[in-house]
Amino acid sequence: MEDSQGRHLGSLDLPGARFDHVFVHSVHKTPVVERFRIEDRGKEGIRLHLYELDYEDAGVGMPSDAEGGFRLEKGHFILAMDREFARIPIQVSIVPGHGLVAGGRFTAFTTWAREGKGIILEATMATTLRFRR
Secondary structure: OEOOOOOEEEEEEOHHHEEEEEEEOOOOOOEEEEEEEEEEOHHHOEEEEEEEEEEOOOOOOOOOOOOOOEEEEOOEEEEEEEEEEOEEEEEOOOOOOOEEEEOOEEEEHHHOOOOOOEEEEEEEEOOEEEEEO
16 A cells, blocks of 8 residues: 555555455445455556445446446345456545455554545555555
8 A cells, every 4th residue: 555655555465365445435325345356467467356346225426337237135236347457546535434354354544544645555466455645
């Protein structure tokens, strides 16, 4: 994890090279989970692959379609996604509950940066995620 000036803020071990980006939707006030896995794309480098999106309330600001379709599961919309990123800029939310879940453990982004500040998620190897602001 790094800040916007490229300063290293920290790293997080990712069991199984997977993590969930979790947050509370600012309009619906319901949880949203973006599921990622780290993939080595050879010459393209290490990528953050968004493969699933899980949310409760389909409305303003939520996608209504996905690359691989969607299903309803226990009152949740589960969208099959297929998007890759070299890095992901994120603004740390003022709403509690914004962070990552890795290996069943939640870590708030406020561990590394204050609310309202920007950080950048970037995988450096198959099992580590770096953040920067």
